[in-house]
Amino acid sequence: xxxxxxxITKSFGPVQALRGVSLGLKxxxxxxxxxxxxxxxxxxxxxxxxVFPPTSGKISIGGESVEWxxxxxxxxxxxxxxxxxxxLLPNLSVAENLFLGREPRSALGLIDRKRMxxxxxxxxxxxxxxxxxxxxxxxxRVAEQQMVEIAKGVMRDARVFVFDEPTAALxxxxxxxxxxxxxxxxxxxxxxxxxxxxLPELFELxxxxxxxxxxxxxGHFMMKDTNAEELVTTMVGRSLDQLYPPxxxxxxxxxxxxxxRDVVVEGLKGPVNFTLRRNEIVGLAGLEGQGQIxxxxxxxxxxxLVSGEILFDGKALAHSGPSEGIGAGIGLxxxxxxxxxxxxxxxxxxxxxxGLLPGKSLASVAPTARADIAEQVKRLRxxxxxxxxxxxxxxxxxxxxxxxxxxxxxGVNLLICEEPTRGVDIGAKSExxxxxxxxxxxxxxxxxxxxxxxxxxxxxxxxxxxxEGATVTEFRGEDATEEKIMAAAIHGGHG
Amino acid sequence: MTVGEAAQGRSSGSFVSTLVRGxxxxxxxxxxFLLFATAAVVQPRLLTIPFLLIVLRQAVPLALVALGQxxxxxxxxxxxxxxxxxxxxxxTLALPMFSGxxxxxxxxxPLVFGALVGLFNAGLIAFVxxxxxxxxxxxxxxxVGVSYLVSGGAPGGSVHPFxxxxxxxxxxxxxxxxxxxxxxAAATWFVLRRTTFGxxxxxxxxxxxxxxxxxxxxxxxxxxxxxxxxxxxGLAGIVLTGYIGTGTLNLGADxxxxxxxxxVLGGTTFGGGAGGVVGVxxxxxxxxxxxxxxxxxxxxxxxxxxVQGIIIAxxxxxxxxxxx
Numbered sequence: 001x002x003x004x005x006x007x008i009t010k011s012f013g014p015v016q017a018l019r020g021v022s023l024g025l026k027x028x029x030x031x032x033x034x035x036x037x038x039x040x041x042x043x044x045x046x047x048x049x050x051v052f053p054p055t056s057g058k059i060s061i062g063g064e065s066v067e068w069x070x071x072x073x074x075x076x077x078x079x080x081x082x083x084x085x086x087x088l089l090p091n092l093s094v095a096e097n098l099f100l101g102r103e104p105r106s107a108l109g110l111i112d113r114k115r116m117x118x119x120x121x122x123x124x125x126x127x128x129x130x131x132x133x134x135x136x137x138x139x140x141r142v143a144e145q146q147m148v149e150i151a152k153g154v155m156r157d158a159r160v161f162v163f164d165e166p167t168a169a170l171x172x173x174x175x176x177x178x179x180x181x182x183x184x185x186x187x188x189x190x191x192x193x194x195x196x197x198x199l200p201e202l203f204e205l206x207x208x209x210x211x212x213x214x215x216x217x218x219g220h221f222m223m224k225d226t227n228a229e230e231l232v233t234t235m236v237g238r239s240l241d242q243l244y245p246p247x248x249x250x251x252x253x254x255x256x257x258x259x260x261r262d263v264v265v266e267g268l269k270g271p272v273n274f275t276l277r278r279n280e281i282v283g284l285a286g287l288e289g290q291g292q293i294x295x296x297x298x299x300x301x302x303x304x305l306v307s308g309e310i311l312f313d314g315k316a317l318a319h320s321g322p323s324e325g326i327g328a329g330i331g332l333x334x335x336x337x338x339x340x341x342x343x344x345x346x347x348x349x350x351x352x353x354x355g356l357l358p359g360k361s362l363a364s365v366a367p368t369a370r371a372d373i374a375e376q377v378k379r380l381r382x383x384x385x386x387x388x389x390x391x392x393x394x395x396x397x398x399x400x401x402x403x404x405x406x407x408x409x410x411g412v413n414l415l416i417c418e419e420p421t422r423g424v425d426i427g428a429k430s431e432x433x434x435x436x437x438x439x440x441x442x443x444x445x446x447x448x449x450x451x452x453x454x455x456x457x458x459x460x461x462x463x464x465x466x467x468e469g470a471t472v473t474e475f476r477g478e479d480a481t482e483e484k485i486m487a488a489a490i491h492g493g494h495g
Numbered sequence: 496m497t498v499g500e501a502a503q504g505r506s507s508g509s510f511v512s513t514l515v516r517g518x519x520x521x522x523x524x525x526x527x528f529l530l531f532a533t534a535a536v537v538q539p540r541l542l543t544i545p546f547l548l549i550v551l552r553q554a555v556p557l558a559l560v561a562l563g564q565x566x567x568x569x570x571x572x573x574x575x576x577x578x579x580x581x582x583x584x585x586x587t588l589a590l591p592m593f594s595g596x597x598x599x600x601x602x603x604x605p606l607v608f609g610a611l612v613g614l615f616n617a618g619l620i621a622f623v624x625x626x627x628x629x630x631x632x633x634x635x636x637x638x639v640g641v642s643y644l645v646s647g648g649a650p651g652g653s654v655h656p657f658x659x660x661x662x663x664x665x666x667x668x669x670x671x672x673x674x675x676x677x678x679x680a681a682a683t684w685f686v687l688r689r690t691t692f693g694x695x696x697x698x699x700x701x702x703x704x705x706x707x708x709x710x711x712x713x714x715x716x717x718x719x720x721x722x723x724x725x726x727x728x729g730l731a732g733i734v735l736t737g738y739i740g741t742g743t744l745n746l747g748a749d750x751x752x753x754x755x756x757x758x759v760l761g762g763t764t765f766g767g768g769a770g771g772v773v774g775v776x777x778x779x780x781x782x783x784x785x786x787x788x789x790x791x792x793x794x795x796x797x798x799x800x801x802v803q804g805i806i807i808a809x810x811x812x813x814x815x816x817x818x819x
Binding site for chain 1: 691
């Protein structure tokens, strides 16, 4: 074994994050670590990369028992970790980052820049990165920064590479490039630990997988002998077809809540035509940037239309700006949760009660709605210590539930969810789906956009396909397939 | 286990480091502790009640400006114009028309003038989306120029006796200005913690786009924050003018940087969205105490300014580190 961890436990105060987890990494293998958020995989990775020591248990590298108290020791022992949040310094050049603390010196003891750049270029080429080493690291794309981080590991002769959700911020092509590099490391006999929520890429890349659940070892499989179904079941304790709640069976959806008639939104070609009824979940599908977000924002913010009309509850939409849109009974969960949705420096409580502020006079006493918030936190099973806790400390899934709670506490007639489960682990996904269905059943009209077609197909009653700012066709949820939707999204019409 | 993940989500270090980060959430407290400890060794006289009351009185103008300053800063804006407001208020109150006129003029003018300055700042910042630093700095320069015009370049004169009383009077042994400060601070605390304006201001400072999409009237928030900051600067102008009892040039020039230092020490970072009234007061008191301590051990004004600069930079760096 290249790396072996045995019976690792880790407690934070009274909380046990890991209970007796073991894992063995062979040289030349890509070993996935799979688990829901909160299952303990990040904690395990941090122990392996020396961020903090385990409470008990053993780590050995190449058969030799080691004890680390900081990440520098782990790095020196040959473990290179590529964290989600990079620790490269953005205002230094790539070469300076690569050689930080070990810059080549000239005879006079000054930094030998020429040699540093030459060597950097060689190392970067080694990881397939064609890049000027003098360029500022902060100006690189995420994928490139990741490559530089890997290059740094290669340069230090690391034997173990730990990847923490490396594809979370990458596009498809960039991810493929990363996979190539990982395969190259693999062929050189390195061991790779790979954390990801994305099952398909695990099957593409990994040899074996260790599954964690609630801080404990839940299973170990060879990738070629298992399937998604089995992994999900091991990970969440329920099977994949239970991921989506059952659709409405009766045909009698409620009265129309939202009607778009020949709508042309500023900057889009149009026209957009669709109806959304109460009790219904309708999805907007399409290739990226075909106008989905422009349409949802036009509804939520009440943009002035180039032509056409939007009816909300049978009357022409008459609001302007988010504040009035919320006042009219519309809630929005924006696609970029961290930037447009959350108040990261504030508490969970304030993030929820913010939904009650629109329409209140500035001089009024701010609504706190403690009881309502407590009720929704319980109903949505938001996992937290305290509602006064900073929202930053919650996992993506729980943060998303907080945004849902914001609108549940206020009460809305129309809920727009852009990318309802982006960056959310599979357990929280199924909870969010169930909740959206519950909301629809209670009479709320739900409009969803998503880049993930299986999600739209599994969740929605109807799916509207958008192409170049116009609606082209619609499918009933039970009739929709990824092929049909893609064909319509690319060619238009009923492909 | 979820909590464990949460706990390690931010602090990338040990339990001790988490504890230290928590203690430094409001850098003013460890700063005050350090100052008191130093004073106990080198100048124990500074820790007597009468002397602390003097420090309190001295701290009032800075604390008022800082309380005003924390509003725009919580909303991720900034106000560099208080120096200009104070300069104009000072020379105006020293005009015979004011010092000999009815009291209400000496009280109303500073507040109304401060409010108008804040309104003008906010108009440019919130609606034209101009840089708060540039707008309010420019405003400050203009107002200092105006103060020269008002005073004819040769300030002097006297001020209304009641204005002097506000600044220097005592009820029993407690300075009137100190009582005024406590009342105003309590009101500000209520506004920030309990009103819709306060909650929405924290949201605005935390994330402007998220606040807008959550239906917060972000522009109104910034307008009110700047108007209030202007009013607080006007108040500080009254108290400072009362201290010196006459018109002078450039009164309050060093208060702006000091107020930013007090706000940062109080836990509000340049990023906005956090911090509160109690921390700001502690910050203002700590800075004033520091000045006294340094004077007490014979350190001159230049060195004091240097130390103050180091504290601003240090507190800002500390705040960044705390956010990880």
